[in-house]
Amino acid sequence: MNWRMVELCSIRNYRALKIGLMYFCLFIAISLLTSGCSLLPKEDEGLAPPLVVPKQDQLQLYTVKRGNIVQRTKGTAVFEPARIANYQFELAGGVIQELHVKSGDQVLKGDLLAELRIDGMEILMKQRELEVVKKQRALQAAMRAGNDGDPVVPQLELEIAQLQLDDTKGKLENARLRSTMDGTVVFVEQLKPGDRVESYQIVASVADPSDYLLYYQVTDPDQIADVEVGMQAAVTYEGKSFKGSVVQTPKTAPYVEDKRLADQYQKRLYINTDEPVAEAKFGAFAEIEIVTQQRENVLVIPKGALRTYLGRNYVLVMDGDSRQEADVQTGLITDTEVEIVSGLEEGQQVING
Numbered sequence: 001m002n003w004r005m006v007e008l009c010s011i012r013n014y015r016a017l018k019i020g021l022m023y024f025c026l027f028i029a030i031s032l033l034t035s036g037c038s039l040l041p042k043e044d045e046g047l048a049p050p051l052v053v054p055k056q057d058q059l060q061l062y063t064v065k066r067g068n069i070v071q072r073t074k075g076t077a078v079f080e081p082a083r084i085a086n087y088q089f090e091l092a093g094g095v096i097q098e099l100h101v102k103s104g105d106q107v108l109k110g111d112l113l114a115e116l117r118i119d120g121m122e123i124l125m126k127q128r129e130l131e132v133v134k135k136q137r138a139l140q141a142a143m144r145a146g147n148d149g150d151p152v153v154p155q156l157e158l159e160i161a162q163l164q165l166d167d168t169k170g171k172l173e174n175a176r177l178r179s180t181m182d183g184t185v186v187f188v189e190q191l192k193p194g195d196r197v198e199s200y201q202i203v204a205s206v207a208d209p210s211d212y213l214l215y216y217q218v219t220d221p222d223q224i225a226d227v228e229v230g231m232q233a234a235v236t237y238e239g240k241s242f243k244g245s246v247v248q249t250p251k252t253a254p255y256v257e258d259k260r261l262a263d264q265y266q267k268r269l270y271i272n273t274d275e276p277v278a279e280a281k282f283g284a285f286a287e288i289e290i291v292t293q294q295r296e297n298v299l300v301i302p303k304g305a306l307r308t309y310l311g312r313n314y315v316l317v318m319d320g321d322s323r324q325e326a327d328v329q330t331g332l333i334t335d336t337e338v339e340i341v342s343g344l345e346e347g348q349q350v351i352n353g
Helices: 001-033 120-145 151-172 257-264
Strands: 062-063 063-090 094-099 112-117 176-178 182-188 202-218 232-237 240-248 270-274 287-304 308-309 312-319 323-326 329-333 337-342 349-351
Touching: 063 112, 063 270, 112 337, 120 151, 202 257, 202 287, 232 270, 240 349, 270 287, 287 329
Parallel strands: none
Antiparallel strands: 062 349, 063 202, 063 287, 094 112, 112 176, 182 202, 202 270, 232 240, 232 287, 240 270, 287 337, 308 312, 312 323, 312 349, 329 337
8 A cells, every 4th residue: 555545544534523522512412402301400390289178167056045245335524613604695796896815714703804896985975974963963953952942853864874884784784794604715606796696695604614514425315315414424534433413415505505505415414423523524534334224034146147138037946957048026136136025045056157
């Protein structure tokens, strides 16, 4: 074999080797493509969700039994002076001249609270006083004249002048409001000089701070419709307990001309404690509880067991595995319990809720 043939064989072997390498690389690439992500770490398969078994309806059953039921009215009451005097003008309306006090002021009996403006009244007062002085002098002159004078006419003229002066003074005094007692001003109407005030409109209120009572106010008068005067009340103030009684309800409230006060009376209970609450302050709060009705040894069920539809009261009674509707007649109803007058028997089970 000559050198040329050896060279040709080498070239042929090199080409074959090169082609073989190409086929090998192609095989590797195809293998990678077909295997996908088999070379990557294999993720764990997620756990199957747990099997949820539907809950069976759990009925809240209540066994009908006898007991006591108490109907109460309770809430937060406010201390206010037991004696409050309201002041109002009796004239047929007028214009405010001046308000002499404000809320919180201490006043004495006779102090001026407010006054109306009556045009020309001051001048008229002076004229009446002058007329009285003239008539007094005329009478004195007639008395000094003795038999030459006639005192009858001057005497009558003086009496007429005095009556006119007294009448003018009365009108002027009616245009002024004065306190009839020592106390604290607890209310003053928001008026300024020149504002008109109606007759019998409360302009100011003065309270005696030496004695307090409680008032309990509601938004709906029906909430306190069962409360009567004389009912006992339990009062709690600053952790201390006191006994009291109802002294005024909307049904026993006095008639007043002032609409604001009349509306208050229709939504308020007034309670007096059996003993003075020394620590009480005007505007302080206390908890009150009044038992309005109570029944003993009656059938009682939870309020949640009573159902109402179109005026019909009924309950669901368990009879074995079935439920049956039973119409009932109710008595006292509280926030949590209902008295059953008829329709159920002791020992029966009713569905609550």
